[in-house]
Amino acid sequence: MQKFIIFFKISLIFLLALGLIPIETKANSTNDSDNTVNAQSVANPASISRIDGANLYETSALISSKGWSQADTVIIARGDRFSDALAGVPLAAKYDAPLLLSRNNRLDSFTKNELQRLSPKKVIILGGHLAIEESVENDIRALNIQVERLAGNNMHDTAELIANEVAPNGSEKAFIVTDSRFEDALSIASYAGVNEIPILLTEKDSLPQQTSQALSELDVEKVYALGGDLVISESALSQINVDYERIYGQTRFDTNTKVLNRFNLNSNKAYIATSDRFPDGLSGGALAAKQRADVVLVGDNIHQTTENHLLSKSYRDLFVLGGELAVNSKVYGDLHTILEDPTKTVFRLGDYHSKVIELRNSLADAGYSTSDQPKNYFGPSTRTAVTDFQRDSGITVDGVAGPQTFSTLREAVSNQKTYGYVSVSTTLNVRSGPGTSYSIIDSLSNNTKVEILETTSNDWHKIGYDGKIGYVSAQFVELVIPSDGSLEGKKIILDPGHGGSDPGGIGNGIIEKDLVLDISLKARQILEDAGATVIMTRTDDTYLTLSQRSTLANSSSADIFISVHANLFNGVVQGTETFWHGRYERSRSISLANSIQDSVVEKMGTRYRRVAEGNFHVVRETKIPSTLLEVAFMDHPDDAAKLKQSSYRQRAAEGIYEGVLNYFK
Numbered sequence: 001m002q003k004f005i006i007f008f009k010i011s012l013i014f015l016l017a018l019g020l021i022p023i024e025t026k027a028n029s030t031n032d033s034d035n036t037v038n039a040q041s042v043a044n045p046a047s048i049s050r051i052d053g054a055n056l057y058e059t060s061a062l063i064s065s066k067g068w069s070q071a072d073t074v075i076i077a078r079g080d081r082f083s084d085a086l087a088g089v090p091l092a093a094k095y096d097a098p099l100l101l102s103r104n105n106r107l108d109s110f111t112k113n114e115l116q117r118l119s120p121k122k123v124i125i126l127g128g129h130l131a132i133e134e135s136v137e138n139d140i141r142a143l144n145i146q147v148e149r150l151a152g153n154n155m156h157d158t159a160e161l162i163a164n165e166v167a168p169n170g171s172e173k174a175f176i177v178t179d180s181r182f183e184d185a186l187s188i189a190s191y192a193g194v195n196e197i198p199i200l201l202t203e204k205d206s207l208p209q210q211t212s213q214a215l216s217e218l219d220v221e222k223v224y225a226l227g228g229d230l231v232i233s234e235s236a237l238s239q240i241n242v243d244y245e246r247i248y249g250q251t252r253f254d255t256n257t258k259v260l261n262r263f264n265l266n267s268n269k270a271y272i273a274t275s276d277r278f279p280d281g282l283s284g285g286a287l288a289a290k291q292r293a294d295v296v297l298v299g300d301n302i303h304q305t306t307e308n309h310l311l312s313k314s315y316r317d318l319f320v321l322g323g324e325l326a327v328n329s330k331v332y333g334d335l336h337t338i339l340e341d342p343t344k345t346v347f348r349l350g351d352y353h354s355k356v357i358e359l360r361n362s363l364a365d366a367g368y369s370t371s372d373q374p375k376n377y378f379g380p381s382t383r384t385a386v387t388d389f390q391r392d393s394g395i396t397v398d399g400v401a402g403p404q405t406f407s408t409l410r411e412a413v414s415n416q417k418t419y420g421y422v423s424v425s426t427t428l429n430v431r432s433g434p435g436t437s438y439s440i441i442d443s444l445s446n447n448t449k450v451e452i453l454e455t456t457s458n459d460w461h462k463i464g465y466d467g468k469i470g471y472v473s474a475q476f477v478e479l480v481i482p483s484d485g486s487l488e489g490k491k492i493i494l495d496p497g498h499g500g501s502d503p504g505g506i507g508n509g510i511i512e513k514d515l516v517l518d519i520s521l522k523a524r525q526i527l528e529d530a531g532a533t534v535i536m537t538r539t540d541d542t543y544l545t546l547s548q549r550s551t552l553a554n555s556s557s558a559d560i561f562i563s564v565h566a567n568l569f570n571g572v573v574q575g576t577e578t579f580w581h582g583r584y585e586r587s588r589s590i591s592l593a594n595s596i597q598d599s600v601v602e603k604m605g606t607r608y609r610r611v612a613e614g615n616f617h618v619v620r621e622t623k624i625p626s627t628l629l630e631v632a633f634m635d636h637p638d639d640a641a642k643l644k645q646s647s648y649r650q651r652a653a654e655g656i657y658e659g660v661l662n663y664f665k
Contacts (some may be wrong), residue, residue: 009436046315046339050332052108052323056099056279059322061114064098067290067318071118073097075286076111076136078124080103080578083277084127084183085154086177086201087162091124091150092286093193094166099286099299101279104132107139115143117338125149127158155179156201156210163198163214167282170219170602175199175439176211176240177226183280184226186285186295187256191263198468202232207239215242219578222291227255228524260309268316269293272327272335276300297610298327300557302334307329318611333349333374351378362409363389364529367419367449371525374533418452419651420477423646431469434460445503450477478650486661488531493553494656495563496520496536498544507634512644513541516564518646522653523564527660550621559664560592562656563618563624566643567633574636575607576600579614588625595663596629600655604641606632629656 051066053059056079064071076093077085079101092099098118100111100349102125114124120401123140125132128151137147150165152158173190177184179201192199198210198218202225215223223240225232228248237244249255249263252275271288273281276295288295294313296304318335347356355379360370363385372379378401387399391409397532418574422428422444430442434456441641444450444465450472451464459474496517498504504512517538524534536554537549544552553561567577578597580589593611601608619626631652632639644650 004663020625021054027585039530041338046318048318048320048332048335050320050327051280051284052320052321055110056322057103057108058110059280060101060283061110061385063280063287063321064100064114064118067287068096068098068118068232071097072121074118074120074123075116075126076102076123076140077282078102078131079108079279080648081131082282083179083201084131084151084180084589085157085282086155086179086182087159087199088126088282089164089185089193089289090191090196090198090284091162093127093289094196095124096290097124097286098258099283101283102132102136105135107136111145115140115145115165122146122148125151125358126162127151128153131487143594152210153243154210155428156208159201160197160214160217163200163218163287166196166198167218170217172198172219172221172355173197173224174215174218174220174222175226175233176202176244178231179203179208180282181227181231183252183275183297184231185220186273186278186281186297187259188224188226188263189281189285190288190293190295191265191536193257193286194265194292204231205233205278207236212239215240221446226259232660235369238624249305251303251305253299254294255307256297257305258293260296261529265292265294267291267293268314270296270315270318271312272296272298274298274322274326276324277326284319284321296330300328300331302338304329307338310335315339326505333376337376340549345406346400347378349380349383351377353378354384357388359406359409360602361529362406362413366409367451369525369529375528418479420450420452420463420474420479422446422476423448423478423650424476428476430463430465430468430472431516432470434462434471435456435570438471442468444472452477452479456549475645478647479654485598486530487527487664490531490560490660490664491533491535491556491558492527492557492660493526493535493537493556493561493624494520494524495549495561496538497563497565498543499538499541502543505566505634507568507571508637508640508644510566510634510640512566512568512634515566515634515643515649516631517541517566519649519652519656520564522650523656526657530657530661532660546617547621549618553618553622553624553626554594556624558624559616560660561624562592562660563616563626563628564656565628565630567630568635569633571637572616573609573633574633574639575609576604576632577630579616579630580611580626581615581618581619583620584623585625589619590627592659592663593627596627596656597660599657599659599662600629600631603651603655603658604632604642606642659664 036521051062073095073632074087075097079321102111123145139572140147150161152161175188200214223244225246237333247258249258271284333352337354340353356376368385368389370381372381383399386401390397395408423444427443427445429440431438432441453464455461460471461474462471498513529536578593580593597611616628619628632643634640
């Protein structure tokens, strides 16, 4: 036994010397800079990054550049139609070729540049001349590249031709997917490519003759049909003359994970693709096959089945395909949260983590606002807020949030202090008492942060600032609304009316498009601080058509839609009015309109004009509960005086927030 102990000690010392056994060191808690090994390096959470171009053609080229420095063969498919490309990934894998996308009538500049970089000997175009015109062939040949085309009379023909090219000596197995959707083909694309197994297409209720012929030509012994009977009926499968097995789930995401688990590549890498748009996934499928990686599907949110899959697979690298139109910022942030290191305690610029939400909520409670998206992202505004808080609190200032910052924040929030920011065009007089009859003792510049000690009955704040005490009019102070998570899980669309070339109304020097954008941005901050997810139809001076606004609302899976406007008439009419339309969600839209109207009138002190049905496009064509708010009349002197003041715009924003809050109660 003694010899064994001596041997064990010597072995332990040897392993420690080689660094094969980690030594845990205790962090210095006097400041937040982690000069020791962070827990994240031990837990090794997944690396998550995005491959995102200016459009689908650049994204396709960028995907190609991630996998190929040079390629003898390149596959090209049409970028705005998926039918011919569904079966193309196994072909790309066979030739170790990237799959690039093209416009139907010309070679996109991004695609052309990538071809020149890859210097291929041959390009294979998928689909006939109705899909990709001969002019594209000519553009490619002008680059001294040989062009071949795999094209049948229809998509089933083309899939058959591709299958025979993939497996010229036959294939024991084949995958069959619907010809009407692309998600199931994406789910199996990588595995099919790695193993050079053809992908064939079927109609819902009938097996095409070309697909049946391909199964015979390839001597297929086993068919795997992907998807439930809503996409491939039993009558279609019954026409398969060999053994077949259906693999499906209740949703496209269930099917995706079932396919990945059944045909397991044992990969530590995955590509995240949207289930709503196909182009990024098609090019990504070719790269995934080259790297033996999975393709995981997401929607506007991450389905619970997908989350469980991500947690069970222990992926080391995740690559998100496409920009925010494909995979939105919420999903991108949620991926970081799902795969985060729960032991991480130090956060800095660029981090995504659920504890960053806690950090930002605490900062808001302490009077330090942030605006980074999504909520679990430690972005530039969060770093600024952390830095300001550290400086104001007298702790180490480094813009990094660690144990000391969290502890000091908790202490500050526990004091339940209320803060606000001075909102004036010049300076704000500080008086010795609550009213203009009291003497002026000081003045504060715009955006000065003050502590609200109390609010008097005549709407004056007793404030603390720079170690001093004084009184200011409450209308010139924008309060920091603390987050209580009361709107957690709610998704809200804010639609600032007009924009760009459409200024809206103009009255008393107020331009409607600028006014409603300012109010909407203020409302967004308050709503997000309360836990809501807010989608803005515009965040700058951009013009969107009415149809674009309602289309965004209908594709957003949001809970409510609020369009913000201001009124004009004849200089005599004043007040606030809110409209709804009864085409969709009539009762909920009426409830929302009344709730918003009541709260905005209360906060603004405007005249209550009416809540009524209005035939406005954005509420008529929006299928979720929706309302159009006319905050006040820009050409009425009393209303205009309020609309010109930032403090009243803030009140309008707070009214929208309180209206939303009351609606969901």
